[in-house]
Amino acid sequence: MANSIAKGLLLSAALMLLAACNDANTRPQIDIEGKTMGTFYSVKVSGTLTESKQQLQQEIDALLEQANDDISTYRPDSVLSRFNQNTTAEPQPIPRGMADIILTAQRIGRDTGGAMDITVGPLVNLWGFGPDKRAVKVPSQQQIDAARQHIGLQHLKLLSDSRGEWLQKDLPEMYVDLSTLGEGYGVDQLVRLMARKGITNYLVSVGGAVSSRGVNGQNKPWRVAIQKPTDRENAVQALVDLQGYGISTAGSYRNYFEQDGQRYSHVIDPVTGRPITHKLVSVTVIAPTALEADGWDTGLMVLGTEKALKLAEEKGLAVYLISKTDDGFSAVMTPQFKAFLVQ
Structure with missing residues (x-):
């Protein structure tokens, strides 16, 4: 991605x-x-x-x-960045527009069998294409397997109630990328x-x-x-x-x-x-x-x-x-x- x-x-x-x-x-x-x-x-x-x-x-x-x-991952104080920094399973409030993006991403993710996955951020960062832009080199299979432990659309839930929209994750290190x-x-x-x-x-x-x-x-x-x-x-x-x-x-x-x-x-x-x-x-x-x-x-x-x-x-x-x-x-x-x- x-x-x-x-x-x-x-x-x-x-x-x-x-x-x-x-x-x-x-x-x-x-x-x-x-x-x-x-x-x-x-x-x-x-x-x-x-x-x-x-x-x-x-x-x-x-x-x-x-x-x-x-939704920027390049701004540490964006709504999405604060969600990524949070390591609890508590639902986090998000704006309606961001909820629309998440909902679309989840649907297309299911339809493509996981090929479009907004939780793939740890892998993107590992390969040097994320916001950190670290020195690029081919990661080891061990590093890839470790990063894959933190991804998966099934671990991300979009919730809605009378107060608004909420996003929840059950993997503490999950990193959502809406780019x-x-x-x-x-x-x-x-x-x-x-x-x-x-x-x-x-x-x-x-x-x-x-x-x-x-x-x-x-x-x-x-x-x-x-x-x-x-x-x-x-x-x-x-x-x-x-x-x-x-x-x-x-x-x-x-x-x-x-x-x-x-x-x-x-x-x-x-x-x-x-x-x-x-x-x-x-x-x-x-x-x-x-x-x-x-x-x-x-x-x-x-x-x-x-x-x-x-x-x-x-x-x-x-x-x-x-x-x-x-x-x-x-x-x-x-x-x-x-x-x-x-x-």
């Missing part, structure tokens, strides 16, 4: 926002950019605003700052902000998660490019029109370390406790929400091409998979994904 709160920071995200191709704007458009969750965000709005660009950016920054205060869903959550928060303000033409992104609705400054639908799994930033694999949906991409081809000629990806398989070794290098998912897409892309990434495609077809998911071959790369998609392709 991606260890950072933002896959964009790790450069595993493979989405690029397509800029307008001509200067004949038919509607005003504003672009707002900034930093959050260890990566970058972008908000593009077309049409006339009822407030200034500066006022809108202040609200965006405050919204994303709150998300960081809730694999953080960008999608941030995007959905921005989408809700747009709705509250009556903004109907926008494209918002946080790292590798994107959502859009309506048209751009040229009065044309927003389009998003899926990047080829190479180091070239503008190598486009496919174009999609999101039609109000969210999209997220997970990849294994940029964040890694090498030792003795062997490459070790940041994507950790919770079952083996080791980085993945299969040929699947990129997974793009389109879903009703960016959070949903962000959760599925990581789980499918861990499974590998054949298992990921089979599960996506069973669940009716819109998925685009890119695999490494002897001759380069090959791509396969589900029928649901084809509906979003720009021919």
Whole structure:
């Protein structure tokens, strides 16, 4: 799994926002950019605003700052960090948004047979991809087995009562990492902000998660490019029109370390406790929400091409998979994904 709160920071995200191709704007458009969750965000709005660009950016920054205060593992005083630091089995209060992320993670974790596991943090940290960023070396099997004693979704419970939402663990050293869903959550928060303000033409992104609705400054639908799994930033694999949906991409081809000629990806398989070794290098998912897409892309990434495609077809998911071959790369998609392709 991606260890950072933002896959964009790790450069595993493979989405690029397509800029307008001509200067004949038919509607005003504003672009707002900034930093959050260890990566970058972008908000593009077309049409006339009822407030200034500066006022809108202040609200965006405050919204994303709150998300960081809730779920960042890089902030020792965040709600999630305080939960991880707690070694008791007493339920801990959490905000509603964080509960939504946990609930989504638990469901996708079950559906993927544990391939998407938000408790995999000890293994991510052990392999040097966590917030500590310690010197990278291949851990011993003994170290891996020891870390695996502290993970497992079955040891994490989400509770709700009249006072609010609560999170409980029965393993004292359990370390929950919501980074694999953080960008999608941030995007959905921005989408809700747009709705509250009556903004109907926008494209918002946080790292590798994107959502859009309506048209751009040229009065044309927003389009998003899926990047080829190479180091070239503008190598486009496919174009999609999101039609109000969210999209997220997970990849294994940029964040890694090498030792003795062997490459070790940041994507950790919770079952083996080791980085993945299969040929699947990129997974793009389109879903009703960016959070949903962000959760599925990581789980499918861990499974590998054949298992990921089979599960996506069973669940009716819109998925685009890119695999490494002897001759380069090959791509396969589900029928649901084809509906979003720009021919």
